[in-house]
Amino acid sequence: MSGPARLKRTVRLRQTMPNSVGRHMARRVTLKDVARESGMSESAVSQVLNNRPCRLSEDSKQRIRECAQRMNYRANRAARGLATKRSETVGLIVPDIENPFFSSLAKSLEARCRQAGLALFVANSDDRIEHDCEQLQRMDALGVDGIFFVPSNEIIADDESSIMDVLNGVSVPFVMVDRIIDDAVCDKVFVDNEYGAHQAVEYLISRGHTRIGCLANTRNSQNGRLRLAGYRNALVDHGLDFDDSLVAEGDYHGASGYGAVDALLSAGVTAIFSTSDLMTIGVMRRLSELSLRVPDDISLVSFDRNETSAFFLPDITSVHQDVAELSSRAFDLLSARIGGDASDPVLQVVEPTLVMGTSVSEPRDQDVR
Amino acid sequence: MSGPARLKRTVRLRQTMPNSVGRHMARRVTLKDVARESGMSESAVSQVLNNRPCRLSEDSKQRIRECAQRMNYRANRAARGLATKRSETVGLIVPDIENPFFSSLAKSLEARCRQAGLALFVANSDDRIEHDCEQLQRMDALGVDGIFFVPSNEIIADDESSIMDVLNGVSVPFVMVDRIIDDAVCDKVFVDNEYGAHQAVEYLISRGHTRIGCLANTRNSQNGRLRLAGYRNALVDHGLDFDDSLVAEGDYHGASGYGAVDALLSAGVTAIFSTSDLMTIGVMRRLSELSLRVPDDISLVSFDRNETSAFFLPDITSVHQDVAELSSRAFDLLSARIGGDASDPVLQVVEPTLVMGTSVSEPRDQDVR
DNA sequence: TTGAAAGCGCTAACAG
DNA sequence: CTGTTAGCGCTTTCAA
Numbered sequence: 073m074s075g076p077a078r079l080k081r082t083v084r085l086r087q088t089m090p091n092s093v094g095r096h097m098a099r100r101v102t103l104k105d106v107a108r109e110s111g112m113s114e115s116a117v118s119q120v121l122n123n124r125p126c127r128l129s130e131d132s133k134q135r136i137r138e139c140a141q142r143m144n145y146r147a148n149r150a151a152r153g154l155a156t157k158r159s160e161t162v163g164l165i166v167p168d169i170e171n172p173f174f175s176s177l178a179k180s181l182e183a184r185c186r187q188a189g190l191a192l193f194v195a196n197s198d199d200r201i202e203h204d205c206e207q208l209q210r211m212d213a214l215g216v217d218g219i220f221f222v223p224s225n226e227i228i229a230d231d232e233s234s235i236m237d238v239l240n241g242v243s244v245p246f247v248m249v250d251r252i253i254d255d256a257v258c259d260k261v262f263v264d265n266e267y268g269a270h271q272a273v274e275y276l277i278s279r280g281h282t283r284i285g286c287l288a289n290t291r292n293s294q295n296g297r298l299r300l301a302g303y304r305n306a307l308v309d310h311g312l313d314f315d316d317s318l319v320a321e322g323d324y325h326g327a328s329g330y331g332a333v334d335a336l337l338s339a340g341v342t343a344i345f346s347t348s349d350l351m352t353i354g355v356m357r358r359l360s361e362l363s364l365r366v367p368d369d370i371s372l373v374s375f376d377r378n379e380t381s382a383f384f385l386p387d388i389t390s391v392h393q394d395v396a397e398l399s400s401r402a403f404d405l406l407s408a409r410i411g412g413d414a415s416d417p418v419l420q421v422v423e424p425t426l427v428m429g430t431s432v433s434e435p436r437d438q439d440v441r
Numbered sequence: 442m443s444g445p446a447r448l449k450r451t452v453r454l455r456q457t458m459p460n461s462v463g464r465h466m467a468r469r470v471t472l473k474d475v476a477r478e479s480g481m482s483e484s485a486v487s488q489v490l491n492n493r494p495c496r497l498s499e500d501s502k503q504r505i506r507e508c509a510q511r512m513n514y515r516a517n518r519a520a521r522g523l524a525t526k527r528s529e530t531v532g533l534i535v536p537d538i539e540n541p542f543f544s545s546l547a548k549s550l551e552a553r554c555r556q557a558g559l560a561l562f563v564a565n566s567d568d569r570i571e572h573d574c575e576q577l578q579r580m581d582a583l584g585v586d587g588i589f590f591v592p593s594n595e596i597i598a599d600d601e602s603s604i605m606d607v608l609n610g611v612s613v614p615f616v617m618v619d620r621i622i623d624d625a626v627c628d629k630v631f632v633d634n635e636y637g638a639h640q641a642v643e644y645l646i647s648r649g650h651t652r653i654g655c656l657a658n659t660r661n662s663q664n665g666r667l668r669l670a671g672y673r674n675a676l677v678d679h680g681l682d683f684d685d686s687l688v689a690e691g692d693y694h695g696a697s698g699y700g701a702v703d704a705l706l707s708a709g710v711t712a713i714f715s716t717s718d719l720m721t722i723g724v725m726r727r728l729s730e731l732s733l734r735v736p737d738d739i740s741l742v743s744f745d746r747n748e749t750s751a752f753f754l755p756d757i758t759s760v761h762q763d764v765a766e767l768s769s770r771a772f773d774l775l776s777a778r779i780g781g782d783a784s785d786p787v788l789q790v791v792e793p794t795l796v797m798g799t800s801v802s803e804p805r806d807q808d809v810r
Numbered sequence: 811t812t813g814a815a816a817g818c819g820c821t822a823a824c825a826g
Numbered sequence: 827c828t829g830t831t832a833g834c835g836c837t838t839t840c841a842a
Binding site: 097350 | 464466467468469515522523528539541547555560561565575578579581609610612613626695699723726747751786
């Protein structure tokens with residue numbers, strides 16, 4: 073349909089700017105330039121442009137401002153930061169920016185920071201411990217005022233020791249969000265994953281299910297283990313046995329959800345608790361291939377709810393993590409620390425809620441055994 | 442199910458570190474400290490730690506390295522940047538980090554940058570022109586080495602003039618990605634949206650469809666308009682009439698897809714070309730509610746393909762934008778500019794491909810009219 | 811009212 | 827082989 077000629081098409085064209093070679097990049101105008109141009113001293117210019125309480129004649133002030141404007145002066149923030157030890161910039165490190173939960177967190181934090189006049193820079197660690205360390209040090213060395221940090225799962229799984237050194241070496245405040253390294257001494261805010269799962273499963277039980285499958289990422293996710301724990305505890309709390317064969321291992325991606333369905337079905341489940349949205353998508357696809365309908369043939373509860381999954385049919389009943397609340401708490405905490413608060417580290421828990429959809433009904437026939 | 446007591450639970454606890462007040466934040470150790478400690482000059486330390494070709498005795502070198510290590514010295518990058526005019530950091534500005542296309546772009550660029558020893562910081566503009574300007578200036582002032590810039594739609598829609606000033610004032614190279622401001626003088630790399638849409642519609646036509654609906658965001662998306670143009674041109678190229686009533690307006694979100702379906706159906710379409718994944722989700726939901734099956738009752742082609750939509754049933758035939766290719770080109774371009782390349786600005790086009798799924802079949806009965 | 815001077819932490823050119 | 831010096835661009839104290 074397209075010849076290979078269409079591929080790798082590169083157009084080299086002369087743009088609007090007359091005989092420009094590359095883009096014209098003016099040397100940055102500095103404070104000194106403005107000082108010279110306005111006939112004032114550098115310090116005077118600095119004062120005025122930063123609205124410092126200073127006693128210069130209105131005349132001089134005007135002249136300075138006018139000059140700066142005309143010359144299109146903008147302060148070099150790196151230099152300013154060097155002098156003031158403040159950059160009005162904070163960082164966020166996430167394991168996977170493609171994960172809707174984290175991109176939503178990023179957006180939410182960004183909005184909050186902007187309100188406060190801070191810029192937020194997001195870095196992706198790819199869920200790799202060494203990248204966490206790199207980014208942490210880099211942001212610190214670059215002079216951000218504080219850091220929101222969502223650690224890699226690998227860290228929590230492997231060894232906490234290597235990162236502790238890095239963490240201790242960071243010279244700005246940071247708060248740990250969503251995923252927690254127990255030994256770290258810092259503010260932490262996270263969602264009560266265990267409780268969320270507990271609610272979900274308790275609900276299924278209340279609708280009459282007794283053989284409930286659970287799909288969880290326990291291998292490399294602390295939160296995944298907590299969700300499984302919530303599942304287990306809910307069963308136990310209601311006098312049901314925990315049965316290994318009803319638990320499937322997933323990895324937070326669609327394929328693992330897809331692949332887990334058959335085993336769960338043959339174990340005779342009447343409901344599935346899938347502990348992440350992405351996996352739920354895979355589950356639904358497989359169910360659909362098998363011509364099983366939700367909730368008529370099988371009930372389904374999920375975790376999270378992104379823009380995409382919100383449009384599924386049927387509406388999936390799912391555990392909702394309040395990202396806005398999470399961001400807001402994290403922001404307040406970091407903000408206070410940046411402001412100099414030196415009180416003891418704090419642990420804050422955001423409670424998830426079960427959002428009702430239409431993906432759950434009573435089990436079809438009496439349970440087999 | 443949970444008393445309000447569980448909400449807003451805040452635990453204030455003493456952490457592992459014995460009588461710490463807040464987190465212990467050591468003063469950052471500086472080059473001077475290392476110099477003093479090792480009995481060498483600052484410049485010597487600097488040379489050694491940066492592996493500069495310098496002629497110091499192995500002995501001194503060792504001592505310096507050992508000292509730096511022991512004192513846990515890490516260079517202040519802001520200061521270094523001030524001195525060297527290089528930060529080894531580049532920025533990316535995207536309109537909406539929650540949009541899977543952009544988060545995927547971010548991740549891809551990040552990987553590419555990391556390979557090259559650059560850190561990538563991502564900023565979100567919320568598709569607001571003033572935020573674009575802010576972020577651009579801020580990154581510039583902070584001393585990044587270059588910027589990947591995906592402009593807000595608003596810019597392209599509203600007025601280009603206001604941002605041109607800002608763009609001209611930026612003192613580091615930048616490349617425009619995916620969305621293009623025509624007047625800007627800089628490297629640009631984008632996907633041929635018009636051609637992608639053309640392929641999609643041509644394919645539908647080849648399968649016998651003549652009444653094809655199009656769902657596009659033309660109001661505030663240049664790329665949306667291009668996709669519509671591709672649709673139109675494909676029709677015309679194949680001797681079909683362009684019919685206004687077969688075009689619905691969307692906004693890239695699920696709800697608009699959902700809402701557009703009924704009108705298209707009553708206009709008698711046998712196939713729908715939905716120009717974005719997110720909208721397609723809404724379309725599918727509505728079709729499903731109406732008990733219309735894809736592709737038996739209606740054919741569907743989409744644009745993009747993210748992790749979520751890849752798991753839909755049926756597989757949606759869709760126009761695929763090669764994010765890896767896009768990033769790679771953008772990176773090479775920026776990289777060259779950072780390296781000093783001053784040749785004329787370049788325009789690069791990445792061709793999208795139509796990925797075959799199973800969402801298209803021949804129209805059911807002969808077309809009505 | 812205003813400016814000079816010192817310094818933030820680092821690098822680089824040049825002189826011993 | 828090694829140290830001194832002079833900045834990078836900005837802020838801030840303090841003296842004039």
